[in-house]
Amino acid sequence: MPSNSKFSYIHHEIVPVENAFLHVRDLSIQRGYGIFDFFKIHDGHPYFLDDYLDRFYNSAAIMHLTVPHTREELKSVIYTLIEKNDIAESGIKMILTGGYSEDGYQPAEPNLIITQHSLTLPGEDQIKNGVKIITHEYGRDLASAKTINYSIGIWLINKVKESKAMDVLYHQHGIVSEFPRCNLFIVRKDNTIVTPAHHVLHGITRKNILKLAAKRYRAEEAIVTLDDICQAKEAFLTSTTKRIVPIVQINETQIGNGKPGEVSLSLLKDLIALEDADYKAKVF
Ligand SMILES: Cc1ncc(COP(=O)(O)O)c(C=O)c1O
Known part of the structure; x- marks a missing residue:
C-alpha cells in the first residue's frame, strides 16, 4: 500500500x-x-x-x-x-x-x-478472467477481531506467487473460513449464495453482499467445505479494496465453467451502485 x-x-x-x-x-x-x-x-x-x-x-x-x-x-x-x-x-x-x-x-x-x-485496486483482467486460489490449513486466532497479526498470510506470499494464484484460502479439516484479507462466497448450483458462518472476520463487504444477494437470491451464512467450492457454480472473494473478484480455480480444480459467473458479476455491479448511493447520501 x-x-x-x-x-x-x-x-x-x-x-x-x-x-x-x-x-x-x-x-x-x-x-x-x-x-x-x-x-x-x-x-x-x-x-x-x-x-x-x-x-x-x-x-x-x-x-x-x-x-x-x-x-x-x-x-x-x-x-x-x-x-x-x-x-x-x-x-x-x-x-x-x-x-x-x-x-x-x-x-x-x-x-x-x-x-x-493511495489504493491498489484489482486489475481489470482479474475481474474479466477470474483468479486461481490455493488452500492452507490454518485458522486465525480471535477471528472476529481485526488484529494486526497477518504472519501466516505474509509467510504464504511466496507459495501463492509460485502457484500463480491470487490468494490463499484458510480451512481447518476441510471446513473453510476466509482468506488472509478477504471473505469467501460460493454460488451453489441452485443459485443459493453462501458465505462461511464461523471463524471469520465479519467483512463490511461481506455484510453488503449478503444484503444485496438476499434481494434476488437465497443468501445464507453456513458451513462451507472445500468440496462445496469444487462443486459450486461460482465462487468469489470480497474485501473493501477488491470489492468482488471471481474465483475460477481452487488448487488444480476448475470451478463451474472456469469463467467468472453471471451472479458474481451482477453482484459486483450492485455493490458499486451501493457505494455510489452511500456517497450520494453524504454529499447531496
Ligand atoms: C481477515 C480478513 N477477513 C476479511 C476481510 C475483508 O473485510 P472487508 O470487506 O471489511 O474489507 C479482511 C479485510 O482486511 C480481513 O483482514
Whole structure:
C-alpha cells in the first residue's frame, strides 16, 4: 500500500508523516499486539464509515483495548485528516496498539495511529478472467477481531506467487473460513449464495453482499467445505479494496465453467451502485 499522504495522526495530533513515530516499547512492535481497520475514501468521503467504526470499537473491546476517543471525536479527526491530505481516492487505516508496555508484555494505554494511503485496486483482467486460489490449513486466532497479526498470510506470499494464484484460502479439516484479507462466497448450483458462518472476520463487504444477494437470491451464512467450492457454480472473494473478484480455480480444480459467473458479476455491479448511493447520501 504505497503511502503518498502528507499527514498522519499519532499521539493525539495530526503531524507530517515524516514525524509520525512510535516508540520501540510499543506492544505492537514487542509482541504484535493491536487491532486496526481500513476503509475507502471516494472524492473525499468515506464509504460506510459507521460500519467500519462499529467493527473498530468491537475489535478493540475483544482485545481489551480502549479507543481513546468517542465515535464523534474519531470522526472529527478522520474528516480533518482527509481535508489536510486532500487525496480524493484513497484508504484510511486506523491502528490501535497495545501501548508502551513497561515489561514488553502487559498492555498499557493504547496508541491510536491514523494514516491515509493511495489504493491498489484489482486489475481489470482479474475481474474479466477470474483468479486461481490455493488452500492452507490454518485458522486465525480471535477471528472476529481485526488484529494486526497477518504472519501466516505474509509467510504464504511466496507459495501463492509460485502457484500463480491470487490468494490463499484458510480451512481447518476441510471446513473453510476466509482468506488472509478477504471473505469467501460460493454460488451453489441452485443459485443459493453462501458465505462461511464461523471463524471469520465479519467483512463490511461481506455484510453488503449478503444484503444485496438476499434481494434476488437465497443468501445464507453456513458451513462451507472445500468440496462445496469444487462443486459450486461460482465462487468469489470480497474485501473493501477488491470489492468482488471471481474465483475460477481452487488448487488444480476448475470451478463451474472456469469463467467468472453471471451472479458474481451482477453482484459486483450492485455493490458499486451501493457505494455510489452511500456517497450520494453524504454529499447531496
Ligand atoms: C481477515 C480478513 N477477513 C476479511 C476481510 C475483508 O473485510 P472487508 O470487506 O471489511 O474489507 C479482511 C479485510 O482486511 C480481513 O483482514
